[in-house]
Amino acid sequence: MKHLIILISILLLSSPVIGDYQTNGNKIRLRYLSGSNEHTRTSPAMDGSSKIDVKTFSLFYGEWGLTKSKLHHKGYWHEKDGTKTPREEVNVNTYDLNFTFGSDLTLTLGILVFAEGDAIVYSTNGTYFKPKNKNPSFNGHLFGPLSSIYFGYSFGFLELVIGRNDSNVEFEGFECEVCIEGVDFDSQRDLSWGTYPNETTMIGIGIVF
Numbered sequence: 402m403k404h405l406i407i408l409i410s411i412l413l414l415s416s417p418v419i420g421d422y423q424t425n426g427n428k429i430r431l432r433y434l435s436g437s438n439e440h441t442r443t444s445p446a447m448d449g450s451s452k453i454d455v456k457t458f459s460l461f462y463g464e465w466g467l468t469k470s471k472l473h474h475k476g477y478w479h480e481k482d483g484t485k486t487p488r489e490e491v492n493v494n495t496y497d498l499n500f501t502f503g504s505d506l507t508l509t510l511g512i513l514v515f516a517e518g519d520a521i522v523y524s525t526n527g528t529y530f531k532p533k534n535k536n537p538s539f540n541g542h543l544f545g546p547l548s549s550i551y552f553g554y555s556f557g558f559l560e561l562v563i564g565r566n567d568s569n570v571e572f573e574g575f576e577c578e579v580c581i582e583g584v585d586f587d588s589q590r591d592l593s594w595g596t597y598p599n600e601t602t603m604i605g606i607g608i609v610f
Contacts (some may be wrong), residue, residue, distance in 0.1 A: 425504055430461035432468075432562055434551070434605025440598055442476075449488065451476040455566050455601045457549075459499065466499040468511055468549065470566060472518075474596045486523075489594055493518030493570045495539065497549055505556075511549035513541050513568045520572040520594055526581050530589045532572035542599060543567040553607065560607035571595030 437454045452475055459468040472493050477485035497511035516539035522530045541548030543565060551564030575589035 425463045425501060427463060428609055430607055430609050432459040432605060432607035434562055434603040436601040436603040438601040449476060449478040453596060453599055453601060457603065461501060464501050468497040468499055470495045472596050489522045491520040491596055495568055495570060507553040509551040510547055512546050513539050513548035516570045522575055522589060522594060528577065528581055529579055530575040531578045533574040533576045537570045537572045539568060539570045542569045555609050558609055560609050562605050562607055564603050566601045566603050567599045569595055569597040569599065
C-alpha cells in the first residue's frame with residue numbers, strides 16, 4: 402500500500418496540474434475525514450484483535466494547514482467461546498502540520514508535530530494500569546517523517562478527499578491505577594503501548610472559499 406501511495410504522489414507531482422505548482426493564494430479550506438481499521442494479532446496464549454477509529458478536522462490558509470486528529474484505539478483478547486475481553490484502550494489527539502500542492506487537484510502531506518492523550522491497560526479482576534508519564538512519544542509511520550497524505554479534488558466550493566493516516570503515539574511506564582490485593586503495582590512498568598498499527602484509510606469532504 403505504501404508503494405502505491407508513493408507512486409501516485411510521484412505521478413501527481415510530475416503532472417502539469419500539480420507539478421507546475423498552482424498556487425492556493427488566499428484560499429481557505431476546511432476538511433473533515435474519518436476512517437477505521439482492524440487488525441488481528443496473536444500470542445502464545447491467546448488470539449486477539451485491535452480496532453482504531455480516526456476522525457480529522459483540517460484548516461488551511463493558502464498552502465499551509467493544521468490538522469487535528471482524534472484516534473481511539475481498542476485492543477481485545479478473544480476467548481474460546483468467541484467473546485472479546487478488553488485488553489487496552491488509547492485515546493489521543495494528534496496535530497499535523499500540512500502543506501498542499503495544487504489547487505483543484507491537490508496533494509497534501511502532513512508531519513506529526515504534537516500528541517496528547519491517555520491510555521489504559523486492563524488486567525484481571527478489575528485491575529487496570531495507566532502510564533505514569535502523560536506525555537507520549539510520537540512519530541509519523543507512513544514513510545520518512547510523514548504521518549498523513551491526502552488527495553483532493555474540488556469542484557466549485559466542494560472538495561472530495563481521500564488519503565492515509567499512519568502515525569504512532571506511544572505511552573510507557575504503566576503503573577497500577579486501581580489495584581486489588583496481590584497485584585504488583587509495578588508489574589507493567591516496562592510496558593510500551595500505543596496506536597500502532599494505525600494504517601487507516603480516510604475519506605471525507607471539504608469546503609473551499
